[in-house]
Amino acid sequence: MTQFSTTSPIFEREEVLREEYRPDDLPERTDEMEDLHMSLAPAARGVGANNVFLHGKAGQGKTAAAKAKLSELQDHAEQESDHLNLTTAYVSCESHDLSTSYKAASRIYQELTGNSRPTGYATDVVMDMMFEAMNDIGGTIIIVLDEIDTLSDDDRILYSLPRARAQDYVGDHVFPSIIGISNDLQWRDNLSPKVKSSLYDDSVLFSPYDATQLQQILRRRAAKAFRDTELIPIDETIDNADLEGNIVEIDQSGRKYLFRSGVLTDDMIPLIAALSAQDTGDARQAIKYLRKAGELADKHNDTRVSADHAREAQALVEREAVVEAMREMTTQAHLALAALTALELSGDAPVRAKPIYGVYKSIASQIDADKLGQRRFKDHLRELDMQGIADGEKVTAGSIGGPAWEYQLQVDTEIAVEVLKDTARFADIDFQKISVDRSNP
Numbered sequence: 001m002t003q004f005s006t007t008s009p010i011f012e013r014e015e016v017l018r019e020e021y022r023p024d025d026l027p028e029r030t031d032e033m034e035d036l037h038m039s040l041a042p043a044a045r046g047v048g049a050n051n052v053f054l055h056g057k058a059g060q061g062k063t064a065a066a067k068a069k070l071s072e073l074q075d076h077a078e079q080e081s082d083h084l085n086l087t088t089a090y091v092s093c094e095s096h097d098l099s100t101s102y103k104a105a106s107r108i109y110q111e112l113t114g115n116s117r118p119t120g121y122a123t124d125v126v127m128d129m130m131f132e133a134m135n136d137i138g139g140t141i142i143i144v145l146d147e148i149d150t151l152s153d154d155d156r157i158l159y160s161l162p163r164a165r166a167q168d169y170v171g172d173h174v175f176p177s178i179i180g181i182s183n184d185l186q187w188r189d190n191l192s193p194k195v196k197s198s199l200y201d202d203s204v205l206f207s208p209y210d211a212t213q214l215q216q217i218l219r220r221r222a223a224k225a226f227r228d229t230e231l232i233p234i235d236e237t238i239d240n241a242d243l244e245g246n247i248v249e250i251d252q253s254g255r256k257y258l259f260r261s262g263v264l265t266d267d268m269i270p271l272i273a274a275l276s277a278q279d280t281g282d283a284r285q286a287i288k289y290l291r292k293a294g295e296l297a298d299k300h301n302d303t304r305v306s307a308d309h310a311r312e313a314q315a316l317v318e319r320e321a322v323v324e325a326m327r328e329m330t331t332q333a334h335l336a337l338a339a340l341t342a343l344e345l346s347g348d349a350p351v352r353a354k355p356i357y358g359v360y361k362s363i364a365s366q367i368d369a370d371k372l373g374q375r376r377f378k379d380h381l382r383e384l385d386m387q388g389i390a391d392g393e394k395v396t397a398g399s400i401g402g403p404a405w406e407y408q409l410q411v412d413t414e415i416a417v418e419v420l421k422d423t424a425r426f427a428d429i430d431f432q433k434i435s436v437d438r439s440n441p
Helices: 028-042 063-078 101-113 123-137 158-161 191-200 211-227 268-279 283-299 307-327 331-345 353-367 373-384 413-421 432-439
Strands: 052-055 086-092 139-146 173-181 202-205 229-233 247-250 256-260 388-397 401-410
Touching: 028 063, 028 139, 028 202, 028 211, 052 063, 063 086, 063 139, 063 173, 063 211, 086 101, 101 123, 101 139, 101 158, 123 139, 123 158, 123 173, 158 191, 211 229, 211 256, 211 268, 211 283, 229 413, 268 283, 268 307, 268 401, 283 307, 307 413, 331 353, 331 373, 331 401, 331 413, 353 373, 353 401, 353 432, 373 388, 373 401
Parallel strands: 052 173, 052 202, 086 139, 139 173
Antiparallel strands: 229 256, 247 256, 388 401
């Protein structure tokens, strides 16, 4: 007999708490949506949209705003099909590793034509193929480049696309433009002046959500995701008695809603909103906490999702994020982690960089990996510190007068060993033996 079930006592539609779900509206982003609307408005008149840059930290609704507003523009184009020929293409630069103009142009070509991505050609040829595809399509063409900062220093396509009409890369019947999206607040400032001046006509900043906004977002999602949970507009048909003991929500437009739930305790959503607001103001993170809290209640056969589930969810999500970051590290970063883990197991941590470097070289020899110089190795220790995997603390002056640092793990040694053992090159490393040998030189 299977233990699986087609229903959950907690969830009604848990898919609305997953990252791929796109909300119908973004009332907390009214001002930003209006700014984006103004940038796209010329396209509705058949003269091409402005180039626009959406920037802000992760989880602030940038991608959702772009997709929602483009969907609205597409609906308008369908109604005005005799006057407006609109084509949109969404390209995730990070997901497809579009780190060069060649890769970006080939992906855009694929999105526009439905053909396979061209390979084996020079960059000039692929760029020409992309522009020729635009000529074949004609009309207003809006390209969304999400995680545009992945392109790094290769900004050729960012210069060429906005100037395509001026440089005669496309005909007068084509109006191409770009919506660039980035989590890196400094990336635009580092562009070359010629790219910066031609790439973006407009810029829209998505500031972090505050706790109140996150509560509104979470309650809207919760009303769809959980059983016996609803968000009801308050009007004259609502009896005042129904308001007692329930939460009255007021959205950004001033509309009032009654929020009530038979499965969520009243303090759970405010706690998740506060935790996320204090950290990053990231709605994606807050929604993940909410989903994980529901899963924990479901797992423990609890009838209500409480603040305790929320706190446990936060700890689990943070652990998962750190573990994922550890899994994706380079071999050299893994070597630094392995050396520090061995010293943690031997009881030597906190420990300075020099002893860590000695263990690093020993493990590098065991797995037949290149050995970095000590200065470059320290960069990887600092990387572990920045990711929250290790903690680096400046203690005293070093032997030549510079600062000396001590490092220790910020994650459980069991987790570090597990991640490293799952990496093929470290599968045969005996961390316990290394730590014993270190303890008994």
